[in-house]
Amino acid sequence: MRIENILTFKMLFLLKLLIIVVLAFSSPKYEAVYAPPDTLMIFPVIKHTDAAKPLYSVQIFTDYVDMQLPFQNFLIDIDAPFTWHDCIVQWNIYPGSCPKDVLCESPVSCEDYECTDVRTSYSYQNPSCPPDSNSFTLPGWGFCSCPVNVVDPVTGTCGQALLNYDYITTNAACVPSSSFGSFPADVTGVVAFSNSRYAYPEYLAQAVKRSLSLCLPSSTSSRGVLFFGSGPYYLPSQSNVDVRSYLSYTPLLKHPNSFGYFLGVVSIVIKKRSIIIPADTLTKLSTIDPYTTLRSDIYNGIIRRFSRVTKRIPPAKPIAPFGLCFNTSYNGTQVGLKVPNMDFILQNGNKWTISTTNSIKQITNDVACLAFVDGGATSEPSIVIGTFQFEDNFLLFDLENSTLGFSSSLLLKQNSCSNFNLTLTNSP
Template identity: 55%
Template sequence: MLPHLQLILLLLAFISHEPEAIAQYVEPFTSQVAPVTKHTDAATPLYSIQMKMAVWVYIPDIYKNFIIDIDAPFTWHDCIVDWNSWIDESSNCLGCTHPVSCEEYACTDVRTSYSYESPSCLPLTNTSTLPGVEDCICPVNVLNPVNGTCGQALLNYDRFTFRGSDGGNTFRYFYVTDSTAACAPSSMFESFPAHVSGVMAFSSSPYAFPAYLFQPFKKAFALCLPSSSSAQGVMFFGSGPYYLLPNSDVDLRSFLSYTPLLNHTDSFGYFIGVKSIIIKGMSIVVSKSTTKLSTIESYTILRADIYKQVVRMFSIATLGILRARSVAPFAFCLKNRIGHSLASLQIPDIILKLQGGKKWIISSSNSMQQVGKDVACLAIINGGATSEHGIVIGTFQMENNFLLFDLVNSSLGFSSSLLSKKTSCANFNFTTHSL
């Protein structure tokens, strides 16, 4: 065969197989991933997510920590709105973002339908301008989750990045996400934990972070809060799989039970239906009360009528254990002898029976807070008789529980304590791998 004919046939063979090769390519990333840190240096424990800020020009990497808020309508952080960095991408403005004008639809929509609301918030006026620019920049109210104060920020277009993951490992590849956020003055962060300079919204609002994620990552996000400030938890964006050490071949989805996520008027947060609370065979019906999930409240809050019944049942179920004096903010405490674990006290589980019949089991590691060398207290708070929600599930009860917010099917997947599965939220492998 002539040499040039052989070359033509080889080329034709390559072309005929190229579509097949392309069709067989599988995207190595099934999710985006970020570390979660517990902060105990604020008035109450809070949890932050760390992300790399995307920039227009080459400058050193900027990493920021944002408080995780699954109820907030939009993200805000300590930054500067700079018009020049929007019209001139060569502007080397470190930490600058790009403004939303008062005339844009996003401005009107956020301020009328998706804003922070509090009696302490002042009326908004279209008078915010930048030096040398006549256009009005969109002012919005933001609410400090630490001290409850309201302040004004400027709405902007921002960029955030997360590492790609296959559910068990992280890779050097970054996904860039453009979203609407707001720049707040530094005074709004004085009460924040050290090295935290923003609030990242993960609510159902169309201006919260999940709404801006690329497919398939916007379908779900998973939260795994650590129980210690010395170890990182993990947050996933994407519908799985998810793995934790030492069982690196066990998909955490196999541990999950599911219950519907419910809508609630005038809230962007996530709600579930708790039908009853069961402690050692005793139960109370709470089906007419709303149950909210919160990453801002440290401990579960119960409306007064529910709280009193739960404490009474828990008191009966622990009659064989010595009582201790109450330690604020807790009312019911037990003696926990030095050197003895909570497990040795034989604390009964608190079972939340949910809509659909599934049971969220709250074991002693999530129900009892050690407050001294020999005292442990029931980690629930009396919310008073006029509490808006019957139950608000706080972060202490979420620690070392794997929670999957399925945004497509509007359901919550929950594992109960991972400690019973011989793992914890601190066991994700954050070692970066090359492809």
């Protein structure tokens, strides 16, 4: 695309962000806000349990539709290379040209640099994905469009979307409404919060783009929070405590075949005994996988050790996908479990503590299970930390310095991800 057009889209995008700031304080419909002096951008996070697995979304302003300001709910994906959502591409957009209640965006040509770049380095490459094609054209447009591969985070199936220039990011991709049948209700997009150059953070103002913080809620009835910006992040229920005072830090690592975030875990300690992790192991963070998945050799070591330290708790028949479960019913009354912590020892010596609330999942009234999953003998990456282990933990992705700050469970501080005051400014 010509450089003047790119600059035009950049200017329009910044203008849209300014509109968002105004709307945030004038419209109760939209809940994302900037905290003065515009160095902290705040999104409430919603938990969904009406799909095949728990998922989390934020609401993002898209563009004008029928002279209205629409908002779409986007699944949070810290691994996706680019954002994609419910829209159509149309080359001759003018007032009244789009179907009613449909979002239209401008197409990217297969001859544009962005098309080649996304296809070469940022599109999903998988044997199940369709091959690249330049055969698709829009009616009346003299150029070929740019189909790119996307993967449904619920089903894992690969499909194609049309790359476009829009006002969410300079580059996103459009898919038809029918693509979201597996998604939670009212969720019609995936927003990329990865380290890809086409991810959402790349299109934000410099003051907020280099720091992403995430605090997932543990309930559908409460809201978590996602921040852009370096803080502070106040917990008003504790006299405006800045949650950064709770954080430990570890380096963020990169994987050559992923735009996600990785850690170096050297061992997992359960009641003073260590399960050693091979030196070349990378641990991935995921907002799509519901439970931490481990390669079989690591998983089996955890199960053996955990079984030993909980041998006084009555066992229960395992319920898939879990391999170790416990009876939580005593004389017909449900009782809570208190089990030893797991400490993930990181490469710089700090530890991320997984306490009972993030290790034990209540499945039925009578059965609770260790919420870790066997990923198989050849699982790659060897460890993927899932969202159940994130809930009510505060995670700060310092993208400038490539570090992760983590709190362990806020519940241990008599707090939670739902306690943030989303209307507080970032001044004491």
